[in-house]
Amino acid sequence: MGGFLMAATRKGLFDVDCDGAAQPRCIGFLGDPVSAVLQNGHDGALYAALNLGHFGVKLHRSDDFGQTWTELPAPAFPVGIAADKEGEKAPSVSLIWTLAGGGPEQPKRLWAGTIPGALFRSDDRGETWHLVESLWNQPSRTEWFGGGYDDPGIHSINVDDNGRIVIGISCGGVWISEDDGASWTLGGKGLAATYMPPDRQDDPTIQDPHRLAVCQDAPDTVWCQHHCGIFRSDDGGRSFVEIKQAGPSTFGFAVAVHPKDPKTAWFVPAVKDECRVPVEGRFVVTRTRDGGKTFDSLSAGLPQEDAYDLVYRHALTVGADGKHLAMGSTTGAVWFSKDGAQSWRMLTAHLPPVAQVCFADAP
């Protein structure tokens, strides 16, 4: 396939050669944590979000495929916005967790999901940003809480060709907009949170979807790798059914769905929430091709003993053909598959921890 593979890591953004012929090449921000990366399908522009720690979150755009980068204003809360509770400080963005492009008629549109759990919108290629107040002002937002971070965050933004937006929040559930973000409906019925008291486990407001993936050609199908298992929706995220058996484990962070076949999805399992390593040291990808009735555990080309790789929520991706996949781990390895995950090739084992991998079209 044409194009290249970007790996956003703890210490820079890398171009990883899928042929394995060349070493990964840093294409920006060496030494700095890259928290999210996006290629806008409309114009090919690359966007990279940074978390500089001392100096806050940053956003950069490249219009020449990573040769040069221009810093843009990062999404930020309005000055003077009220704190959620008396005695608390007013919010400030601490992480840009995900970036997404707009719908078919929105070439300049960008969405950003952040920690704290806010959605920001740009209509000018990231030059200016606006808080989506329709979501921020949801009364139930005060029920959200952080999962692994101090504050809740938006990590999944799926915009389908019909304009529906489905977002995932840890821990704030699944939210759906049918009107370009003007209003929101809480979905996620059927998700189950066993980390909550019994009478709140099915409360959609406090669910922890680790990642949501929408099938491009069948957007009513939404796959969810949840903190407590794997779920599938056939009604655009409004309700889900649990997939209780999926290879060695149903715990994990990442999910990818075939862009044309809603019944095919991939996951990268770990033992469970309190032990985030591959089951018995064997690193596998699990794949269903029948909507979750059965799963294959795919291991060809992956380490099968003493492996401690964990793939974060944005670090598994599938290409437009549904055959090419890539994934990167917290131990700095990147693998590539040309055959729908049936077999894998390690491209590098020496990157910093990988936050995201992303296929990009070449010039």
Added chain:
Amino acid sequence: MPRVTFTANLQRHLDVPSLEVEGARVGEVLAGVFAQKPLLRSYIVDDQGRLRRHVNVFVNSQMIADRDGLSDAVRPDDEVFVFQALSGG
């Protein structure tokens, strides 16, 4: 006018030479800097204008006390230093 000097670590990200700007409070001095370097603002203060947690500001040799309101006094012959705390790995 007060003179403002920035940690060399910022130079990795932005070109920020020492500047002389008007102001009788730290916040006023920094606002003068940000007027000349708009992108610098978010490196020093958060969305609400509070000093970032791991950024320190000194007036001469004294660390400022008001990290949220930036109300510490600055005299015309003072030097303001913007440093970063040490951390990482």
